[in-house]
Amino acid sequence: MAAKRTSATPAGSKHPLDPLSAEEIRQVAAIMRRDQGVGSGWRFGMIELHEPAKAFVRSFSAGDRVAREADVVCWRRGDGHTFKGRVSIAEDRIVAWEHRPGEQANFTNDEFQACGEALKQDPRVIAALERREIRDISRVLVDTWAYGGLLVPERHRDRRVGWTDVWYSSEEGSNPYANPVAGLHFVVDMNTLELLEIQDSGVVERPHTMGEYVPRLVPGLRVRDDLMPLEVVQPQGGSYVLEGNELRWQRWSMRIGFSPREGLVIHTLGYQDGDRLRPVAHRLSFAEMVVPYRDPSDDHKARTAFDIGEWGLGFMTTALEWGCDCLGEIEYVDAVVHDTQGEPQTIRNAICIHEEDDGVLWKHVDPKAGAEVRRSRRLVVSFHATVANYEYLVYWRFYQDGSIEAEVRATGIMVTSSFSEDEPPACGTLVDERTYAPFHQHFIVARLDLDVDGEPNTVHMIESEPLPVARENPHGLAMVQRSIPLRTEAEGKQDYNWSSQRAWKVVNETSSNGLGGPVAYKLVPGACLPAMMDPGSPIFRRAQVIGHTLWVTSYEGDERWPCGEFVVQSERDRGLPEWTAENRSIENTDVVLWYVFGIHHITRPEDWPVMPVDTVSFWLKPVGFFDRNPALDVPPAPRASR
Ligand SMILES: [Cu+2]
Numbered sequence: 001m002a003a004k005r006t007s008a009t010p011a012g013s014k015h016p017l018d019p020l021s022a023e024e025i026r027q028v029a030a031i032m033r034r035d036q037g038v039g040s041g042w043r044f045g046m047i048e049l050h051e052p053a054k055a056f057v058r059s060f061s062a063g064d065r066v067a068r069e070a071d072v073v074c075w076r077r078g079d080g081h082t083f084k085g086r087v088s089i090a091e092d093r094i095v096a097w098e099h100r101p102g103e104q105a106n107f108t109n110d111e112f113q114a115c116g117e118a119l120k121q122d123p124r125v126i127a128a129l130e131r132r133e134i135r136d137i138s139r140v141l142v143d144t145w146a147y148g149g150l151l152v153p154e155r156h157r158d159r160r161v162g163w164t165d166v167w168y169s170s171e172e173g174s175n176p177y178a179n180p181v182a183g184l185h186f187v188v189d190m191n192t193l194e195l196l197e198i199q200d201s202g203v204v205e206r207p208h209t210m211g212e213y214v215p216r217l218v219p220g221l222r223v224r225d226d227l228m229p230l231e232v233v234q235p236q237g238g239s240y241v242l243e244g245n246e247l248r249w250q251r252w253s254m255r256i257g258f259s260p261r262e263g264l265v266i267h268t269l270g271y272q273d274g275d276r277l278r279p280v281a282h283r284l285s286f287a288e289m290v291v292p293y294r295d296p297s298d299d300h301k302a303r304t305a306f307d308i309g310e311w312g313l314g315f316m317t318t319a320l321e322w323g324c325d326c327l328g329e330i331e332y333v334d335a336v337v338h339d340t341q342g343e344p345q346t347i348r349n350a351i352c353i354h355e356e357d358d359g360v361l362w363k364h365v366d367p368k369a370g371a372e373v374r375r376s377r378r379l380v381v382s383f384h385a386t387v388a389n390y391e392y393l394v395y396w397r398f399y400q401d402g403s404i405e406a407e408v409r410a411t412g413i414m415v416t417s418s419f420s421e422d423e424p425p426a427c428g429t430l431v432d433e434r435t436y437a438p439f440h441q442h443f444i445v446a447r448l449d450l451d452v453d454g455e456p457n458t459v460h461m462i463e464s465e466p467l468p469v470a471r472e473n474p475h476g477l478a479m480v481q482r483s484i485p486l487r488t489e490a491e492g493k494q495d496y497n498w499s500s501q502r503a504w505k506v507v508n509e510t511s512s513n514g515l516g517g518p519v520a521y522k523l524v525p526g527a528c529l530p531a532m533m534d535p536g537s538p539i540f541r542r543a544q545v546i547g548h549t550l551w552v553t554s555y556e557g558d559e560r561w562p563c564g565e566f567v568v569q570s571e572r573d574r575g576l577p578e579w580t581a582e583n584r585s586i587e588n589t590d591v592v593l594w595y596v597f598g599i600h601h602i603t604r605p606e607d608w609p610v611m612p613v614d615t616v617s618f619w620l621k622p623v624g625f626f627d628r629n630p631a632l633d634v635p636p637a638p639r640a641s642r
Contacts, residue, residue: 004331016052016066017267018245019258022336022344028070028087029342035094036085038074043340045105046073046312048259050086053557054282054455054590057268069095073105077191080160082566104160104568106261107146107310110340111190112388115162116142118193119186125195128184132203134168141167141176143388146311147187148304149569150538156196161569162188163302165415170212177389177413178211178609180435182299201298204420207434211413213610231327238329238355240379245333247353249379251630252398253277256351256381258335261561262286263313264351264383266396269404273626279451280521280620284406286313286394287447287594288562288575290543292533295427295438299417303440304539307387309567312337313394316385320349325384330354335383352382361400361631374634376400389413393613401631406446407617410599414607415440429603437603441529443546445562446618448593449555452521452625453511455590459486459552460507462522463500487587489580492552496528504550505623509588514627522623525549527597527616544573546596551576555590562594 020028028047032038050069051057060066067090075082082103086096119125119142126137134140147163166181182204187196212218240249245256251272257265266284270277286308293303307313315337322330335350361376382395391412397405414437419425428436450457460483467478483505486492496502507520531546533539545551545562553559553576561567564574576594599614606612622630 014062014066015245015255016057016060016068017049017255017257019336020047020049020068020070022346024068024070024089025336025338025342025344027089027092028072029338031087031089031092031094032072032074032085032342036083036097038342040341041078042074042076043105043108043110044072044074044338044342045082045108045340046071046260047338047342048261049257051557054555057282067091075105075160075191080158080191100566103566105566106312107144107162107190107568108340109315111162112144114193115144115164115188115190119164119188119195122195124198125186128198128200129166129181132181132184132206134181139169139172139176140181141169142186143167144188144190145303145305146568148302148539149542149571151302151304152569153187153197156187156189157569159196160190161196162186162190164188165299168206171217174217175212175214175413175609177416178209179206180299180415180417181206182418185299185302199298204418204434207418207432209418209432209435211416211432211435211609213413232329232357234329234355238331238353239377240331240353240355242331242333242353247379247381249355249398250377250400251402252379254381254398256333256353257283258314258317258333258351259285260314260337261308261312263317263385264381264394264396266381271402271625273630278453278625280404281448281450283447283449284396285447286444287560288443288445288543288545288567289313289392289598290443290445290539290546290563291440292443292539292543293415293438293440295425295440297417297425297427297438300415300427300438303415303438304542305387306543306563306567307385307392309561309563309565311387313383313385313392316387317347317350317383318386318391319347320352320384322349326352326354326380326382328354328356350383352380355379358399361634362629373636374631375637378405386412389415400634401629402622402625404620405617406619407615408444408598409613409615410442410601411611411613413610414603416608429605431603431605431608437608439603440601441532442598442601443529443531443543443596444598445545446593446595446597447560447562448523448595448620450506450521450593450620451590452506453508453519455555456508456510456588457591458507458509458587458589459492459591459593460484460505460520461486461494461502462505463497463502465500485587486552487585488583489551489553489586490583492550492586493548493580494550494552495530496525496549504593506591506593513624515624517624519625520623521625522621523550523593523595524619524621525595525597526618527599528618529598529600538571541572542567542570544577545575545594549596551580551594551596552586553579553592553594554584554586555592559592 255267358376
C-alpha cells in the first residue's frame, strides 16, 4: 500500500479550471487591500476561482494563455456592509465591485473561534454557567450557528447574528458534544463579538450520560481482538493517471476541482468511446445542504443549518489519513482555502483518489462454456468535511460500465439536549439518561451540469404504467414505459413517485446510438425525501428547493446556489424559485439538474454516542448512451492459485 500526494493547485497551474493556488489567493487579497482598503477592519468570506465560460474551457488547449480571475466576498466589520468583487489576477486589478446591502457573507471558522473565546470571557456567560455549577471554563465549548433569518429577533435583524450552543467536556480531552448544557443559548453580534442576549430557559439538572467514543474514555470497553489483517495490495500501482488536476481511469477522464463553498468539484467528465471522447458532464458538485431540526423546543427551534452556503464544505474539509479513511494505492490532492484575512491555508490530503474492487461486474455460467465472470473496479474520488459535531463523507464513484454514483455518508455526533421531565419530548429519540436527539433532515442539493454528448439536452420524466386488463392484456401483465419531455422550467419541477418508479433521463436528441435512438443518461433517484413542511414556515421560505426532488434549469453560469448566494440570515430563497420564475425553455438546450436527496434522520439509540455512517446515494446511468454493455472488454481477473 502506498500513498502519494499532490496539490490541487500545482505551481504554475495552467488549466482554466484549476482552483486558485496559495500564491493567487495572496495576490487577490493584496489587490483588494491596495485598491479597496480591505484591511484589518474587514473579513474575507470567500476567495474563489471565477470559472471561465464553458465555451472558453471547451476551446482551451494546453499552452493557451489563461487570464485568471477570482470572485471575492468580503465585509467591513465596522458597519457590517457586505461587498462582492471580481479580481483579475492577470491584470492585477479589480474588475467588478459592488455593495450588497442587506446581505451577509458566509460564516467563517475564524468567527466561530473568536465568538467562542469572547463569550467564555464574558461575566454574564460565566454567571449563567455558574448557575449550572459549571466553573471550569476551559472545558466549555461554545458552538456558534448562523441564526435562521426570519427567527432572528426583529431588534437584531440588521446585525450579523450568531446563535450558540454550550457543551461541556466531562474531563480534559473528552468529547464536548457528550454533554449538552440545555436551556442556555447566546445571541451574538459576530462583527463586534458583543453578547446581545442570553436565552436562558432554565437550569436542567445534568444527567449521568456516557457520550464518549474514544476507547480509553469508554468505561469497560473491550476492543475486539478477532479481526485478521486485511490489506489491499496493488504491486504495480493504481490504474489511474493524475496529471496536474486531470484524472484518467479506464475510459473515464475528468478534472479535479475544489471550491471553498462546495468542496470537491468534478469538471469536464468524459468517456472515451473508441476514438471519441464523449462528454457526460461539464460540472458536478453539491451546491447546498439544508438541515432543518424538526423540534420546536427552545434548544432547537433556531437550528436550521445551510452547511454549504453558511459555512462551506471546502472550508470544513479535513485532512485524510492513509489506511484509515481509504485503503490501497492512493493519490491525495491537497486543497487551498483561506482565512478571513485572505491568508491561504493548505488542507493536506483533502481529496482522495483510489480504485476499489467492487465485487462482480457481470457473470454467466453456461453448462457447456462454463463460467464467465468479471470483477468490477470503481474509481473513487472523495473528501470528508467536519461540520462542528457532524461529518459528511462524500464519494464520487465511476464504474467500468459508464455508471456514476454519488454517495454521502453522515457520521459524527448528533446534537442532543437533556430534559427534566419523565418523558422525552415528542420530536426526538431518547439516547441516554434524560438525553434526547431531535429529529432532523439533511437535504443535499446536487448541482448536475450534465452535457450528454454535448450541450443540447432535454430532460424526460420517465415512468412505468401498467395497462388495464383488456382483451389484448387478459392477465394484466402489460406494462409500458412513458417518456415525457420536460419543456419548461415549470415542468422541470419534479417530485419522486414511488408508485410509478419515476426517474429522469437526460437525452441528447441530436446524437443517436447504433440502435437508432437518442443517447441518454438516467438520473436514478435514491434517498429522496419529502420536505414535510408547511410552505409558509420560515425555513421553507428560505429553502424552497427542498419542495421538489428535481429542478431543471436552463444553464446560466452565475446560477450556482439553489437557495441564493447569500443564505446567512436570508428571508427567502433567492435561487431556484427566482430563476425558474422566468419559466425558460429547457428543451434541447444546455440544462442543469438540481437533485435534492439526503437523510430523513429519525434518530436512533445506536446513533449515540457516535453515529455509524448513514449512507445515501443516487446514480447516473447510461441509457442508450452505448449500444450494448460497454464493459464486455473488461478482462477476467487472473485466477488465484491456492
Ligand atoms: Cu442527521
